[in-house]
Amino acid sequence: MSDSDAGAASAPLEKTALYDLHVARGGRMVGFAGYEMPVQFPPGILKEHQQTREAAGLFDVSHMGQLAITANSGAIGDAALALETLVPADVKSLPTGRQRYAFFTNEEGGILDDLMIANLGDRLLLVVNAATKTADEALLRSNLPDTVRLERLDRALIALQGPKAVDALRKLAPEAGDMRFMDVRQLNVGGVPCTVSRSGYTGEDGFEISLPQDAAITIAEALLADDNVEPIGLGARDSLRLEAGLCLYGNDIDTGTTPVEAGLTWAIPRSRRAGGERAGGFPGDTVILQQLSEGSDRLRVGLLPEGRAPVRAGAQLFQEESGGVAVGTVTSGGFGPSLGRPVAMGYVPKALATAGTRFFADVRGKRLPVDVAELPFHKPDYKRT
Amino acid sequence: MLKFTKDHEWLNIDADTATVGITAHAAEQLGDLVFVDLPEVGAQFAMGDNAAVVESVKAASDVYAPVSGKITEVNQAIVDDPSIVNSDPGGAGWFFKIKLDKSAETEGLLDEDAYKQLIA
Known part of the structure; x- marks a missing residue:
């Protein structure tokens, strides 16, 4: 028999801060977007999927890109308006402590990447896809004005997902239980300063925790000490997001698909549409605004x-x-x-x-x-x- | 007579008929199987032809005819419940029985020790 899924990775793969934890827990490591990541753990994809739906799963998503944007003026609104030139989203009205889904578009109205934008009060935090993070950073560097500053954050990112995720995180950060979907807060998790959002990529309640790399294994082990939490690989991450109808960049959306074709118009607010107070003004606006009114x-x-x-x-x-x-x-x-x-x-x-x-x-x-x-x-x- | 292929299939050869399955090593590497497509009884294959398909959550893989011959029986149980292949790959998880055209073809197959060395 043949395995048509055989990897063809040749470039050396990077390791995330949680690599040793994956190996110690029996993760089967594969090349993914330039990183050695666990595709599954000993229970296997089916059980890991159910574990996340019924209890809680811990995912290493440290391969994803994390970027911060600040304005020289100190006003977060200036950073928001600068970013709005690259995304058809309402960043300006995003309240402190909230996060929104958005996408970078190109001149043809295609999608360069999808991302999360969080307003942390003094800066915007962007979480982008691993395979596109270098291109995203270059896009931002060449298009953002001198009045804002872009910083790449070399931090780990842990997703804790599932109906029991909140109980597990509350043991280390009691305030996490007060957060709503798409809230973002700076929390001490087990004494480590983290940026926590109540969001994810599984269709379950859960959190994404951005934290210093040197604390990643300690915090991951502390979360895994909860009987309801198990480590989950990329295989179940994919089946969970597919059931939740969430797009995978590079598969369901790419430079050849527009947000309207992809059914992502819910992420384009009235303010950026025709007649809105900041209508257009993003790459591909002519195509996208036309498709918004006429359909694709x-x-x-x-x-x-x-x-x-x-x-x-x-x-x-x-x-x-x-x-x-x-x-x-x-x-x-x-x-x-x-x-x-x-x-x-x-x-x-x-x-x-x-x-x-x-x-x-x-x-x-x-x-x-x-x-x-x-x-x-x-x-x-x-x-x- | 138990034989193996380098493509991680096993054959239990009894007179002119071989029962064929995938090895425990293959089943483990594939992970949880969710779909099995078996050949029709009576189908004729040359050695190396695609005879069956298995799909895990992640990917599809071909199962080759390890020898030339005609399919005499298939294991419907693994179509109904593909997880049997994961739980008992060398037993209840067999795929099909094939009547050998050329008994000489079995000489190129691996014995158990050679297969164990292959996957070591």
């Missing part, structure tokens, strides 16, 4: 394969069971452990993007039926109030 030709949708065979990224979608031309593409797909069946996402023509529309996905030369389905597959349980 295609849309990202959820797809449920009828059978048991996973339908994976790259599979072409047809309207006919045989013959015809491909009308869409699967961008993420795999097995959804919480649903006990395969799940997928992909792009289809807008006219066919309604729930229940049947397509046929080409898998190893067979056309397998898949139906358009509402996203997310797994309803999130965030702490909104």
Whole structure:
């Protein structure tokens, strides 16, 4: 038999501050975005997925990029307005202690990366994808005015996700329990100064904890000392986010997809749309504002394969069971452990993007039926109030 | 007679028919299996042809025909519950039985010691 997932990494891989912890706990290390990361731990992806849905999982996401933007004036609003020239988001009105989802766009309206922007009061904190963090930093350096300062933060990042995450974190940082979804606070976690947001990438309640690298193993072990917390690898991270309908940069969104096509218009506020007080003024604004008013030709949708065979990224979608031309593409797909069946996402023509529309996905030369389905597959349980 | 391939399959050869499965090493490397696609009974394969597909949560992998021959029986139980392959890869997790065309092909297969050295 052959493993089609064999890695082809040749460049030396970097290690995160939690590398020794992963190895000590039996993590199977693979190359991912230039880092040696655990794809799974001994329980395996299915059990790790369920652990996160039912209790809590600890994820090392230190490979992601963390950047801080400050204004020379000291006014956070100046940093916000500068950043707004690169993202179709409302950063100016983002209150202190809150975080928003956004994306960098290019002149064609495509997505260069998706990111989180947090207002820490004296600075903006950006969390960007690992594979794109160097390009993101270069984009910011070449486009932000001299009136703001950009700093790369070489810090670790730990995600603690699942319904029991809050109880585990509260033992080390009691104030964490007072936070709501998308709140961000500077908290002492086990005595270590951390930046904590109540957010994540699993569709569960949870936190992301930015902390000094030299404290990462100590804090991770302290969180793992809770019986409800287990370490989780990248494999379950992917199945969790797919069930939650969350985009993976490079698969579901990239420079060839616009936010409108990707169904991310909820992240573009009224203030940046036509007629808004700061309408446009970001790369690709002409394309994106036009698509916001007229719609796009295609849309990202959820797809449920009828059978048991996973339908994976790259599979072409047809309207006919045989013959015809491909009308869409699967961008993420795999097995959804919480649903006990395969799940997928992909792009289809807008006219066919309604729930229940049947397509046929080409898998190893067979056309397998898949139906358009509402996203997310797994309803999130965030702490909104 | 138990034999192995360098592609991490095992064959239990009894007269002119081999029962075929994937090794414990392969099952562990793949992780939790969620889908198995088996050949039709009666299908004819040459050695090295893709005969079956297994999919873990993460990826799909081919299972090759380790010898040339005709499929005489398949294990529907692993289609219904792919986790059997993870829990008992060398027993209840067998894939198919194949009637050998050329018994000479088995001479190129590995014995258990040689396979253990391969994965050591």
